[in-house]
Amino acid sequence: MKKLCLLLIALIGVTSLVYAQSSADKTTIYIVRHGEKDLSDPKNPDPQLSSEGLARAKSLAARLKREKFAAVFSTKYKRTTQTGELVAKKNKVAIAFYNPSDPKSLAELIKSRYKGKKVLIIGHSNTVLELAEAFGVTRPLFALTDDDYDFIFKVDVNDNGYASLSTGNYGMPHHTSVIKKN
Template identity: 50%
Template sequence: MKRSFTALLRLLLIIGCLGFGKSFAQTTVWVVRHAEKDVSDPKNADPPLSDAGTQRAKDLDTYLADQRVAAIYSTKYKRTQATGAPLAARAGLTIISYDPKDPGALAKEVVAAFRGKSVLVVGHSNTVLELVEAFGGKRPVKALSDEDYDYLFKVTVADNGEVKTASVQYGAKHRDVPVTGTTNR
């Protein structure tokens, strides 16, 4: 009996060493639209955040404070940069610019460079859902309107190919946002 137990323990140790019990790393990508922009000058193509937007950027920092964000990606515009700025300042990060016209390249870069970590990507109303899809997620909502500033999308990419998406509301809300979650692949 003792010999059988010892043999079983050895077998389990060998299986463990072969990696059968290996867990998969998960990369968490937070995708958000920039916060409310200042619309007082309709001719300004690159407006800063409004007061409400500045507060929302602070709310985003608060919401993600315990997520150990390792990198922040943003387009080159003032409003996207300013949305990630409070989190960047607190975490000691430099915001990395990306080309919103190539979400696939961004997704490959993020997953390769930040495997197993959390990353924030700040985009625009017409790009954030495409970003979710570029990371392999399903759109948690059909579309974003010009008033939708309070969605935060979480895309979890596991090494085994499993992708989960969810949407949450953060900061001041202007309507009820259902919390959703889906698993893809």
Template identity: 50%
Template sequence: MKKLLLLLSVIFLFYQSVNAQTTEIWVVRHAEKDKSNPQEKNPDLSQEGRTRAGDLATYLKKEKFDVAFSTPYKRTNQTLDSLVIPKVIKYNDIKSLVDSVKTNYVGKKIVIAGHSNTVLEIIEAFGGKRPREELTDDDYDFIFRLTVKGDKAKVKMSQYGVPHHL
């Protein structure tokens, strides 16, 4: 009986410590893509986009990420290339991304590169409030920092690099 109580206590304490950990998630849209060939489905970053990717690295230079998540597109990977990240994981859908983070990366520091039509949905999927109504195809300079603790998420929106809307 004592062993059972001890085991249950250990499980309870483990559960409490996991729930008490704060996961820090940075979400960014990929930088400007090369639009010279409208038929290209997987374009590289443009020169402006490569500059912005460098600006992202400068903006996040004090952050030490445990892992990054990127869609399989070149532009999301290239946006993260200037960051020092030990592991980059590809994701195809938001649900699997959130499940992976909540299962394997609680208490870690994460950066996620997405697209104009997924960034705000990613924030909501982690329980955060949408900080903007939408991101347009011209919005490249926003970055969002989520702090997730248990079922609660706080969102802070910032801008980096050259402002896209002058």
């Protein structure tokens, strides 16, 4: 009976180690669009966040406060970097810039360099869904509209390359209904 108990304890221990290892190898990528931008100067190609956008950036940081990020990626625009600043500061990482026209290269970089870690990417209405697809998930929406600022996409990629997606909302809602998490 003692041998059976010891065998059972050993089996549980090995199973726990395998589970811990498999969850440690999961790479998690959060993808959001920048917060609302200041539209007071329609000729400004690089506006900062509006007061609503700054509030959304705070909401993003609050939503992700329990997560430990190894990297925060942004395009070189003020509105995207401002959206990620609080998360980057809390995690003591510098914001890294990426080329929004090449989401596949960014996805490959993250899957190789940040394997088993968490990453935040801030993009634009015309790049966020392409970024999710670059990690191997099906596009969750047909398109984002100009007032879609409250979506958050979470992509999990396991060590075999299988990717899954969950979606949600954060901050002040723009939608009458919240997207259910997958």
